[in-house]
Amino acid sequence: MVGSSPQTLVMKFGGTSVGTPEAITQTAQIIQRQRALTPRLIVVTSALSGVTDLLLNSAAAAARGDSNTYNQAVQTLRNKHEAALKALIPDRARQEEIRGAITLLILDFANLCQAIGVLGEATPRALDAVASLGERMAVRLLAGVLENMNVSAQYVEATRLIVTDDNFQSANPDIPATQMATRAVLNTLLDQGVVPVVTGFAGATRSGVTTTLGRGGSDYTAALIGATLPADEVWIWTDVDGVMTADPRIVPGATTIEELTYREVSELAYAGAKVLHPKTIRPVIEAGIGLRVLNTFNPDCPGTRLVSELPVADQHIVKSVTAIRGQSLVTLEGRGMLGVPGVAARTFAAIAATGTSITLISQASSEQAICLAVPVNTAEVLVSALQNEFYREIQRKDIDRVWATGEVVIVTVVGEGMRSTPGVAGKVFSALGEKRVNVIAIAQGSSEVSISFVINAEDIRTAVQTLHDLVIKEGAR
Ligand code: ADP
Ligand code: ASP
Ligand code: MG
Numbered sequence: 001m002v003g004s005s006p007q008t009l010v011m012k013f014g015g016t017s018v019g020t021p022e023a024i025t026q027t028a029q030i031i032q033r034q035r036a037l038t039p040r041l042i043v044v045t046s047a048l049s050g051v052t053d054l055l056l057n058s059a060a061a062a063a064r065g066d067s068n069t070y071n072q073a074v075q076t077l078r079n080k081h082e083a084a085l086k087a088l089i090p091d092r093a094r095q096e097e098i099r100g101a102i103t104l105l106i107l108d109f110a111n112l113c114q115a116i117g118v119l120g121e122a123t124p125r126a127l128d129a130v131a132s133l134g135e136r137m138a139v140r141l142l143a144g145v146l147e148n149m150n151v152s153a154q155y156v157e158a159t160r161l162i163v164t165d166d167n168f169q170s171a172n173p174d175i176p177a178t179q180m181a182t183r184a185v186l187n188t189l190l191d192q193g194v195v196p197v198v199t200g201f202a203g204a205t206r207s208g209v210t211t212t213l214g215r216g217g218s219d220y221t222a223a224l225i226g227a228t229l230p231a232d233e234v235w236i237w238t239d240v241d242g243v244m245t246a247d248p249r250i251v252p253g254a255t256t257i258e259e260l261t262y263r264e265v266s267e268l269a270y271a272g273a274k275v276l277h278p279k280t281i282r283p284v285i286e287a288g289i290g291l292r293v294l295n296t297f298n299p300d301c302p303g304t305r306l307v308s309e310l311p312v313a314d315q316h317i318v319k320s321v322t323a324i325r326g327q328s329l330v331t332l333e334g335r336g337m338l339g340v341p342g343v344a345a346r347t348f349a350a351i352a353a354t355g356t357s358i359t360l361i362s363q364a365s366s367e368q369a370i371c372l373a374v375p376v377n378t379a380e381v382l383v384s385a386l387q388n389e390f391y392r393e394i395q396r397k398d399i400d401r402v403w404a405t406g407e408v409v410i411v412t413v414v415g416e417g418m419r420s421t422p423g424v425a426g427k428v429f430s431a432l433g434e435k436r437v438n439v440i441a442i443a444q445g446s447s448e449v450s451i452s453f454v455i456n457a458e459d460i461r462t463a464v465q466t467l468h469d470l471v472i473k474e475g476a477r
Pocket of ligand 3: 014
């Protein structure tokens with residue numbers, strides 16, 4: 001284990017950490033050991049791995065009139081939770097009680113899918129009600145396993161803690177209201193020596209309607225609870241040895257980064273490193289509490305510690321490389337654009353009106369083109385929106401065309417040392433040039449600790465591997 005014993009600690013476990021009976025055992029042992037060191041321990045858990053996808057895919061299928069998918073999912077959900085229940089909770093009465101609770105949630109799922117099928121539409125509100133069910137099953141199971149190990153535990157629905165607006169599927173927390181609720185509910189349990197086991201991902205509006213914080217949002221739940229309670233630290237337990245020099249699924253030689261600044265990890269998280277949800281960092285910085293990323297399956301590895309500053313000697317020029325797949329580059333171009341006032345403002349307003357969020361912006365210095373990276377499935381709608389907005393300029397030939405590429409990838413390199421080191425971009429692009437990777441557009445992060453660029457989707461492995469070699473070679477100053 002990591003050897004430290006904060007007085008108040010939030011530990012969040014991801015889907016793989018509770019994905020199988022063996023993983024749940026491992027997780028429960030980590031909690032049990034930590035409980036001996038930390039008097040006030042709060043656990044946040046994700047749904048069992050694969051469950052959220054299963055729930056959401058079933059709801060989408062139901063909306064298309066397909067009821068087979070959710071009927072099959074009912075069986076899969078039963079089997080998955082039943083396997084853990086049988087293996088880990090031998091006490092018959094407790095097993096029966098938890099089975100009953102999970103069965104009711106599965107019934108809710110089937111009823112919701114049926115209603116979605118009748119309506120022929122899955123609204124964001126209905127999808128949140130469906131998606132949050134996975135965590136609700138998981139907390140009951142994990143709390144039961146802990147009780148079985150004589151760790152006093154109580155499941156808690158985050159709908160009682162995290163107060164949000166009604167921006168379903170990516171709800172925004174109301175921090176003062178969340179703080180009041182979190183303190184009232186959790187302190188009562190903590191004062192009694194109980195470990196609260198809280199559902200990640202979910203929240204509720206003031207009037208009690210269930211919302212979710214966005215995919216991967218359980219990290220954010222942990223940060224919100226840690227910041228509002230407040231805890232001394234938040235530990236994110238996942239399935240790799242911390243934040244690494246690249247996604248180990250793409251670069252097998254990737255290694256763990258022991259210390260990373262908040263700026264670096266924010267850039268990485270926003271640039272696609274799934275290991276930490278991008279919204280996790282802000283509440284933690286604002287509350288001034290510690291954050292670590294650890295591996296459930298290698299708990300003695302110290303993982304990654306996030307820090308506010310690093311001594312200059314420890315700053316690396318390029319520390320990690322990450323990528324976002326499934327993008328398209330939408331370009332607005334024309335020589336007459338130079339004279340048209342407010343092109344950028346009108347472009348962004350037209351895009352905002354479609355509800356799309358832009359992943360990357362790059363403008364040629366000649367002002368002859370504005371390039372925007374957006375999720376590839378939104379590109380067609382955006383091109384039409386921009387063609388409508390600039391209809392007159394297109395007629396007058398001030399704007400030549402608005403067009404979108406096929407699928408592209410955004411690759412980002414991150415390193416605090418970049419700010420004070422000239423020539424980093426040069427090194428990055430020569431390395432890519434040598435491997436004949438064509439760079440389509442470039443943008444530098446505003447905090448100057450990252451450079452992002454757009455490449456063709458088929459070049460992702462070569463680009464990430466090449467830049468990872470650079471991380472290894474050039475990393476330290
Ligand atoms: P959890 O279910 O525990 O929240 P996630 O799947 O959301 O886990 O995030 C962990 C995964 O993030 C890892 O398995 C890894 O493949 C991926 N990942 C992407 N980039 C990085 C990186 N730079 N460092 C570590 N893991 C990364
Ligand atoms: N279970 C949710 C998801 O898969 C939240 C999370 O895992 O963080 O997106
Ligand atoms: Mg995650």
